[in-house]
Amino acid sequence: MTQHNDTKYLTSNEQIPMVTVSNNPAATPATLWLIDDDAALRLILADTFEEAGLTVISFTQAQAAWTRLNDILQQHEAADQLPDVILTDIRMPMMDGLSFSDWVHQHFPTLPIVIMTAHSDLSSAINSYQTGAFEYLPKPFDLDEAVATIYKAINYQPNLKITNDATKPAQKTVKKAKNETKTTTELKSKPKPKNPTGSDINNNPSGIIGQSQAMQTVFRAIGRLAHSPITVLITGESGTGKELVAGALHAHSPRAQQPFIALNMAAIPHDLIESELFGHEKGAFTGATTTRQGRFEQADGGTLFLDEIGDMPYSTQTRLLRVLANGEFFRVGGQQPVKVNVRIIAATHQNLEELVKQGKFREDLFYRLNVIRMPLPPLRTRPEDIPALANYFMQRAAKQLNSAEKQLHPTTLQMMQSFAWRGNVRQLENVCLWLTVMTTGDTVMIEDLPPELLDNIAPNVEQQSNAAYHVHQNMQNSQNSQLTQTHDKQSWQQALAIWAKQSLQTGETDILQTATPEFERVLLQAALNHSGGKKIAAANLLGWGRNTLTRKLQQLEMIAAAEKNNDNQSHQSLK
Numbered sequence: 001m002t003q004h005n006d007t008k009y010l011t012s013n014e015q016i017p018m019v020t021v022s023n024n025p026a027a028t029p030a031t032l033w034l035i036d037d038d039a040a041l042r043l044i045l046a047d048t049f050e051e052a053g054l055t056v057i058s059f060t061q062a063q064a065a066w067t068r069l070n071d072i073l074q075q076h077e078a079a080d081q082l083p084d085v086i087l088t089d090i091r092m093p094m095m096d097g098l099s100f101s102d103w104v105h106q107h108f109p110t111l112p113i114v115i116m117t118a119h120s121d122l123s124s125a126i127n128s129y130q131t132g133a134f135e136y137l138p139k140p141f142d143l144d145e146a147v148a149t150i151y152k153a154i155n156y157q158p159n160l161k162i163t164n165d166a167t168k169p170a171q172k173t174v175k176k177a178k179n180e181t182k183t184t185t186e187l188k189s190k191p192k193p194k195n196p197t198g199s200d201i202n203n204n205p206s207g208i209i210g211q212s213q214a215m216q217t218v219f220r221a222i223g224r225l226a227h228s229p230i231t232v233l234i235t236g237e238s239g240t241g242k243e244l245v246a247g248a249l250h251a252h253s254p255r256a257q258q259p260f261i262a263l264n265m266a267a268i269p270h271d272l273i274e275s276e277l278f279g280h281e282k283g284a285f286t287g288a289t290t291t292r293q294g295r296f297e298q299a300d301g302g303t304l305f306l307d308e309i310g311d312m313p314y315s316t317q318t319r320l321l322r323v324l325a326n327g328e329f330f331r332v333g334g335q336q337p338v339k340v341n342v343r344i345i346a347a348t349h350q351n352l353e354e355l356v357k358q359g360k361f362r363e364d365l366f367y368r369l370n371v372i373r374m375p376l377p378p379l380r381t382r383p384e385d386i387p388a389l390a391n392y393f394m395q396r397a398a399k400q401l402n403s404a405e406k407q408l409h410p411t412t413l414q415m416m417q418s419f420a421w422r423g424n425v426r427q428l429e430n431v432c433l434w435l436t437v438m439t440t441g442d443t444v445m446i447e448d449l450p451p452e453l454l455d456n457i458a459p460n461v462e463q464q465s466n467a468a469y470h471v472h473q474n475m476q477n478s479q480n481s482q483l484t485q486t487h488d489k490q491s492w493q494q495a496l497a498i499w500a501k502q503s504l505q506t507g508e509t510d511i512l513q514t515a516t517p518e519f520e521r522v523l524l525q526a527a528l529n530h531s532g533g534k535k536i537a538a539a540n541l542l543g544w545g546r547n548t549l550t551r552k553l554q555q556l557e558m559i560a561a562a563e564k565n566n567d568n569q570s571h572q573s574l575k
Contacts, residue, residue: 003064004358007028011362011429013149017568018170020123021381027340029054029055030054030055030084030085030154031054031055031056031057031083031084031085031086032049032054032055032056032057032083032084032085032086032150033057033059033065033083033086033087033088034046034049034056034057034058034059034087034088034090034338035058035059035060035061035062035065035086035087035088035089035092035100035442036058036060036088036089036116037060037061037089037092037093038089039060040437042058042060044547044550045087045143045146045339046058047547048143048146048147048547049147049150049543052147052150052151054150057083061092061093061094061095062088062092062094062095062096062097062099063094063095063183065086065088065100066090066095066100067102068081069082069104070107073107073108075154082108082111083111084110084112084154085111085113085114085134085150085153085154086104086112086113087102087113087116087146087150088101088113088114088116089115089116089117089122090115090116090117090119090121090128090227091117091118092386097115097117098115098127098128098131099111101128101131101132101133102132104132104134104502105131105132112153112154113131113132113134113135113153113192114133114134114135114136114137114149114150114153115131115135115137116136116137116138116139116146117137117138117139117142118139118140119139120138120139120211120216120219121209121211121219122208122219122222122223122248123212124136124138124219125138125216125219125220125222125223125228126219126222126223126226126248126252128223129223129226129227130223130227130252134152134153135149135153136220136223136567137149138213138216138219138220140198140551140554142551143547143548143551144548148543152487160356170506174258174329176565178507196552197396198322204214208241208244208248209384209385209388209389209392209524210382210388210389211384211388212377212384212385214377214381214382215377215382215385218245218374218376218377219373221374222245222248222249222252222374223252225249225372225374226248226249226252227253227254227305228253229253229343229464230371230372231250231324231343231345231368231371231372232246232345232346232353232371232372232373232374233309233343233346233347233348233369233370233371233372233373233374234246234346234347234348234373234374234375234376235347235348235349235373235374235375235376236347236349236376236377236378237264237349237376237378237424237459238349238423238424238425238426239379239423239424239425239427240376240377240378240379240424241376241424242307242347242376243262243307243347243427243545245306245374245376246262246303246305246307246345246347247260247262247305249303249345250302250303250305253303255301255302255343257430258300258301258302258303259280259298259299259300259302259303260302260303260305261277261295261298261299261302261303261304261305262304262305263277263304263305263563264307264460265306265307265309265310265312266307266308266311267308267313270316271557273312273313273316273557274315274316274319274332275292275294275332276295277294277295277296277316277319277320278294278296278319278329278330278332278337278338278517279292279293279294279296279297279331279332279334280292280294280330280331280332280334281333281334294331296338296340296342297321297338298339299340299342300340300341300342301341301342302343303342303343303345304342304343304345305345305346305347306344306345306347307346307347307348307367307567308347308348308349308350309346309347309352310348310349310350310352310360310361311425313351314360314361317365318348318362318364321362321365321368322363323340323342324365324368325368327339327340327341327342328340333407334542342367346369352366352369352370353366358401372397379424379425379427379428380419380420380421380424381510381513383418384417386413386416386417386428387408387413387417389425389428390408390413390416390432391408391426393428393429393432393433394406394407394408394432394435394436395571396432397432397433397435397436397535398436400433401433401436401437403436404442405436406435406439406441406442406443406444407435407442407443407444408435408443408444409443409445409446411445411446412444412445412448412449415446415449416428416431416449419453419465419564423471424525430452431449431453434450435448435449435450438450471483494557496515499515500515501572520552523542524538524549524552524553525540527539527541527542535549535550535553
């Protein structure tokens with residue numbers, strides 16, 4: 001690994017298996033520039049990528065990497081010193097990763113950049129793609145996924161060549177040099193806080209809050225789709241924020257200055273939907289005394305959001321299909337076609353494939369709408385987002401009601417995380433409004449929660465908190481039974497099969513998400529116990545690498561337990 005800082009370059013002569021652009025053995029080795037001010041993470045990533053066969057040059061700051069790139073741009077360094085891919089953090093002193101990415105994209109458009117950040121939100125994802133980033137990786141990310149992403153970036157431009165100003169006429173280079181001072185000044189940014197407060201987390205103009213992996217997937221999808229005019233179908237349960245996502249797609253698109261029209265198909269009488277969508281001419285039907293523009297005309301140049309698209313009448317579906325195919329329609333009672341340029345974003349909580357089978361939804365319209373499908377996760381599958389969401393709604397409720405903000409006690413938040421939230425985020429928002437009005441005092445305790453919440457929370461707590469326990473218990477019971485009878489090698493598989501059958505019969509979902517972490521937790525704990533708490537030995541027992549073991553420990557929140565085990569053993573060895 002080679003590491004650079006602001007003052008000197010350190011070069012390693014270590015020989016590693018090389019990865020080349022387009023996997024051509026005759027090509028020069030592929031080089032990764034790694035930029036991160038976290039020394040520990042930088043070392044882990046550098047080791048991972050070097051083991052994967054890449055030549056890694058590490059920078060502590062984006063400013064240092066910018067200096068080298070600018071030297072190449074000004075022909076002070078040879079063009080062959082340009083890396084094949086850059087991996088950079090966002091939040092760093094002096095120069096942030098987004099400004100750096102934007103500058104690189106302007107001057108080296110064929111050089112792919114992958115952006116990573118621990119403070120991942122919708123704005124970070126969208127801004128990353130807007131600066132020309134090849135990909136966006138929210139932390140923590142899987143190391144294998146990161147390696148695969150870097151490989152894709154390397155081979156995104158086969159036969160990578162420098163097409164920047166370093167290879168253009170000297171007069172263009174001089175022009176760049178004249179503007180160099182201004183560019184450098186613009187790129188320098190103030191250091192950003194490493195640990196944002198709760199208010200920072202909740203300060204999201206889009207209203208979409210989430211740090212869970214499921215929401216990071218949504219953010220990345222929004223970032224990729226925002227600048228595209230492609231049709232999007234948003235699916236998810238009621239209250240998951242489908243309209244917010246549609247609004248974010250519009251707000252960050254080139255159509256942002258044009259109208260965003262939202263229309264709920266379920267809220268309009270069926271005999272008025274066509275007039276609402278397409279408008280009508282004077283005298284088109286009884287009571288039509290004037291010509292009226294429909295939602296399509298009102299949204300011309302912008303975005304039309306059709307919520308609950310599954311409730312659209314079959315006859316209206318035919319007319320919508322014509323608009324999607326030709327971009328034109330006829331007003332009700334009209335003789336002249338109306339041409340519009342509208343981006344369609346549809347949403348539904350229903351299973352459109354099932355509606356197609358039932359003959360309630362046109363199959364051809366389904367395929368027109370289902371160009372890009374974006375599923376939204378229910379709130380119960382991302383309990384780690386509930387504290388931030390609840391605090392945000394409590395703050396907003398206090399402002400709406402012009403009252404003092406109530407604080408949620410930590411135990412109350414924990415209890416709220418265990419609730420099923422059938423109404424998803426909308427239900428959580430309503431509960432926060434109720435708490436702001438009905439709670440006495442400044443702190444919301446468990447007993448202050450709404451009665452309907454408390455009535456259902458006990459069984460949900462028992463069901464959710466003990467779901468993983470049932471897996472272990474069934475395995476243990478099966479194991480004990482087998483010990484007294486036979487030593488069948490398939491006992492644990494049988495126990496798992498029994499648990500899966502029982503869980504499905506009781507209506508549980510996402511059983512793989514429940515079983516997999518517990519399966520890994522049991523094996524990890526067994527390996528750590530067998531190795532005396534030595535992580536490297538445990539990794540070898542499991543057939544994992546050291547980095548994989550560390551990552552799994554972080555994911556399963558076992559680091560503290562593992563360190564405590566190591567401390568106890570060290571203490572015993574000192575006695």
